[in-house]
Amino acid sequence: MPAPSHLEHFDLDIGLRDASCDENLPPVRRAIAALCIGVGVDDAYLSVRELREAVSLVHENAPNGRAKLAGILSTQCDDFQRAIYYCLAGRGVVEMAEAMDWLLTILKARGRTAAWLSRSRVRRKDLVSPYVSEAPDGPVVSASADFELGQSWFVERGPGPY
Numbered sequence: 001m002p003a004p005s006h007l008e009h010f011d012l013d014i015g016l017r018d019a020s021c022d023e024n025l026p027p028v029r030r031a032i033a034a035l036c037i038g039v040g041v042d043d044a045y046l047s048v049r050e051l052r053e054a055v056s057l058v059h060e061n062a063p064n065g066r067a068k069l070a071g072i073l074s075t076q077c078d079d080f081q082r083a084i085y086y087c088l089a090g091r092g093v094v095e096m097a098e099a100m101d102w103l104l105t106i107l108k109a110r111g112r113t114a115a116w117l118s119r120s121r122v123r124r125k126d127l128v129s130p131y132v133s134e135a136p137d138g139p140v141v142s143a144s145a146d147f148e149l150g151q152s153w154f155v156e157r158g159p160g161p162y
Contacts, residue, residue: 010124012114013037015106028088028095032103035083038130041114043080045107051081052100059093067145074143078131082141093154 011017019025019033036044054072057065072081084103088096117124141147 010113010117010122012041012110012117012124012127015110019106026099028091029099029102031087032084032099033106035080035087035130036103036107038128039080040127040129041107041111045104045111047081048084048100048103048107051084052097052104055085055093055096055100059097064145066147070141070143070145070147073141078134080131 013036016033016037020030020037022030025033036048039047051072054065054069056062058069059065073085075081084100088099091099114124
């Protein structure tokens with residue numbers, strides 16, 4: 001059965017676009033939603049999930065947690081994970097984790113929608129990567145796990161209310 005015509009050229013980024021413009025959301029959540037627009041469905045979800053796990057490991061003082069985070073932030077690929085991290089950095093580790101959990105919910109739904117469209121043979125709008133290079137644009141942090149944690153890692157929340 002052919003898909004309804006209103007689904008043709010479905011925009012997978014519509015949820016991210018809506019979130020990025022939602023004045024009822026904290027600015028940091030709007031910003032990280034905007035950073036995901038155009039990033040591949042699997043790449044966005046898996047990259048944010050990996051970053052979220054690394055932040056949790058550091059917060060829990062797990063062995064190799066800092067090495068994992070330093071490895072992510074010093075990798076020689078595009079700047080997506082660094083952009084997400086530095087957008088959230090300094091706001092308190094709890095707010096950072098909650099913002100990434102919120103974003104993962106949106107990205108997971110986006111992935112499920114993409115899978116459904118594919119199974120239904122519905123043509124979707126092409127994603128246009130925001131990155132013009134697969135290499136970092138400028139210096140990256142050191143891969144050393146011997147970095148110092150700032151004050152934001154030891155507070156429950158960043159400045160509030162929104």
